[in-house]
Amino acid sequence: MSFENPTNNGNNQEEHKHGKPEGYQISRTDMNMLIMNYLVTEGFKEAALKFQQEAGLQEPALCSSLDERILIREAVQNGRIPEAIAMVNSLHPELLDNDRFLYFHLQQLQLLELIRAGRAEEALAFASATLAEAGANDRAALAELERSLALLAFPDPHSSPFADLLLPAHGQKIASELNAAILKMENQEYTNPKLCSLLRMILWSQSELDKHNVKYPKMTDLANATIEQPK
Template identity: 40%
Template sequence: MTQKKRITEEKWEQLLNEQVVSDKDLNRLVMNYLVTEGFKEAAEEFQKETGTLPEVDLEELSSRREIRQSINEGNIQKSVELINELDPELFDNNPNLYFHLQKQKLIELIKSGNQQIALEFAQELGQLCEGNEELLNELDEVMALFTFDKLDNSPLSFLVDNSQRQSVSREVNSSILSTQKQEDESKIEQILKTLFYCQEELDKKIKFPKLTKENLPTGNLVFSEEKK
C-alpha cells in the first residue's frame, strides 16, 4: 500500500491562517445560529454589541424558545399546548412529531415513578401508532424501561438522559422553522457538515490534521490513524 503524503501540523495551520474571514461574516454566522436556535436574549445582546442585524424579527423567537424550554424541562403537555397556539396545523402536517412528543411524555411519566399512569398512557399511545411498525418499535423500546429498577444504569439509559429531551426539542424547532419557510438548521451546522465531508474526501489522498466532532469544543486538530 502506497503511503499517503503527510502535511505537518505547522504547515496545515499556516495554510489555515492564510484564509481570511471577515469579522462581519463571522458575526452573521453567530447571529444566524442564535436566531435558528431561538436564543432571543442572546441575539438581542449580540446585536447591541456588534451591530449585526438578524434576518427575522427577534420577537418571533420567543414562542420557539418557550417551546424548547418546556421540552428541555420535561413539561411536554405545556409544549404541546404552546405548539398548538403557534401553529394549529403543525401536528396535522407532521403526525410523527406529535408521536415523538407523546413518547417523550411517556418517558417522563416512567422517570417520575408513576407506573400505573404511565401504563395507561402507553396504551393510549399504542393506539396512536397502530399500523405504523416504525413507531411501534419506538414505543416497544420505551416500554422496555418498565423492566428496570434503576433507569440510569439500564441499557436504555439514553432514553432518560437529558440528551433525549434535547433531541426532541431540536426536532420540534426544526419542524417549526420549516413551516415558517426558514432553514431548519443554522449555517454553522451546514458548514460543519461540509467540512467533515471534505475532510473525509481529502483523507483519501493525503494525511493531514483534522477537526473531529469530539474536538469541536476545543478546536484542536488531530491526525487520524492510517487506514489499513
C-alpha cells in the same frame, strides 16, 4: 467571552504545531454571523441580543414567532409536554396533524417523563392509549417506543442501556426538531442553523474521504476546530 481579532505576530508556526494552520482560519465576521444565525434560528433571543452588542453586529432580524418558540422550547426541555403541544396547536393548528412523527416524538417525551417520575402504571396506560397506534403503523416509531418502555424493566432506568432517552440532550434534540418544523411552517429560509449544517457537511466529507483512503487535513476535534495534518 472575547471577540478580539487573532493576532499574527509570528504565531503561525505555533498554530501549525497545534493543528490550526493559518490557512484554515475563518474570519471573525463570518464566525460571528454563524453564531448569530444559530442563536436566532434556535430561539435564544436574549443570548442573540447580548451577542449582538458584545460582537458589535447589526441588530439581528428576529422572526415573528421567536417569543412563542422560546416558550415552546422551554416547555419541551422542562418536561411540560402537554403545555408545549397546546402552544404549538395555538400557533400552528395544522403542524402536528401534518407531521405525525414529530407528534409521536413529543408524546414519547411525555411517556419518558412518566417513567422518570417512577409512575410505571401510568406510563404503560399512556403508551397503550396514545402511542400504540403510531407504533403499529411505523416501524421507526415502534422501535423508539420499545426502547422507551424497556426502561421500565430496570430498577434504575438511569443506569439502563437506554438511559440516553432520559438525558437532557434527548429533550433538546426534540425541541430543535419542533423548532425547525415551526420555522418551516412559516416559510423561513433556514429551518436549521447554518453552523449545524456546516458541521454535518464536514463530517460527511471526511467520512467519504476516509472511505477512499484519501489523505487530507482532518478535523479531529470539532469543539476546538483542531486539524490534524496527513502523515
